[in-house]
Amino acid sequence: MTRKASLTTATLALGLLLFLGLGGVAPAQEVILQGDFAPADQAQRFVKALATGLNPEEMTVTIDQSPTNGEIRHLYVEARGARALGVRIDRIAMEAFFVKLTDQPDRPFSALEGLFHCSILEEDVNRFLKDATAGSGGDSWTKLSVRFADGGLKASGTFTPKGKGVSAVVRVEGRLSIRDQRAVELKDYTVKVNGSETDMEAIRRSIDGAQPIIDLSDMPFPVKLRSISTSAGRLTLDTQRSPSPFQGISYRFRP
Structure with a gap:
């Protein structure tokens, strides 16, 4: 009786996951990209546009699945040593949802909502x-x-x-x-x-x-800053929740 109940519970749980679309999350994959690479698909073109705009020392871009009609459900970007108006940014992290890729070099994507973190060293x-x-x-x-x-x-x-x-x-x-x-x-x-x-x-x-x-008015998604701190030579900006990496297709870029 106990085993039957457990199997039923497991079946219901699996059905709920599939219904919510969580069963469609891509398994963990990693693609290494370096320098002036030639993009093989739309996802890599997006990564190259980000690398061109941010000019980072290193960057990780994670998507939940390959773009469909130029759209991504879930995106995470983390860049170390990016440049903004000539100033080095120690760390930038962004997590965005319901992402639309664009052909605009200065704004390669837009999103309905997102989370943001930034730290700058004096x-x-x-x-x-x-x-x-x-x-x-x-x-x-x-x-x-x-x-x-x-x-x-x-x-x-x-x-x-x-x-x-x-x-x-x-x-x-x-x-x-x-x-x-x-x-x-x-x-x-x-x-x-x-x-x-x-x-x-x-x-x-x-x-x-x-x-x-x-x-941050020109960010590709509405940023709602919640906290700012300065200590030990570092300025940190955060939204209410911090961006978090997740399992998916990860592109790791270095110049």
């Missing part, structure tokens, strides 16, 4: 800023550097206002805050300047003009 930001000049409206910032610590951001740089030859070393400190679930801005910041002739209004106008300092 040493990578400072390496980029070392010889950079930033600014808008004629104002300029040089010799910029940042520190991620204690839940906030500390930055310093040389500020030169538009049309004036007077420069000053400026130090800014504030907390980082999530805006509209998709952007990060510097809030409640304080400014310290070493030159008495410096126009404080111009400095604040320049800082406010650079807000938000991170904007």
Whole structure:
């Protein structure tokens, strides 16, 4: 009697899995791709488009099954050492559902929903800023550097206002805050300047003009940031749930 009940339970469970479509998940497979590889199918063309856009040191792309009519039900992407506007991103992870592949090089896919994680090291930001000049409206910032610590951001740089030859070393400190679930801005910041002739209004106008300092509005799926942290020289952004790898067809890419 017990064995009959167990078999019945197992049959019902298997039927439920098949009904939900979980029985269709592809078994674990791994494909190694390197450098300027020639894509063999649509999935590999997608991986190459991601590699071109992210320019990572290494990347893993996992899909639950081969694309059907340009669509994927479940996608996971993890990239180490990607580049965004010239800045190295230590780690990016994305998990997306109901994915539609596109032919757009700058946006190779779109999705109805997704999860996101990103971590950036201050040493990578400072390496980029070392010889950079930033600014808008004629104002300029040089010799910029940042520190991620204690839940906030500390930055310093040389500020030169538009049309004036007077420069000053400026130090800014504030907390980082999530805006509209998709952007990060510097809030409640304080400014310290070493030159008495410096126009404080111009400095604040320049800082406010650079807000938000991170904007994820152009992500291929609606990002809903939930947490931001800065500690030990690292800035981390997360949605409510973190992206998680799963068993499927994995493409591992290295330049």
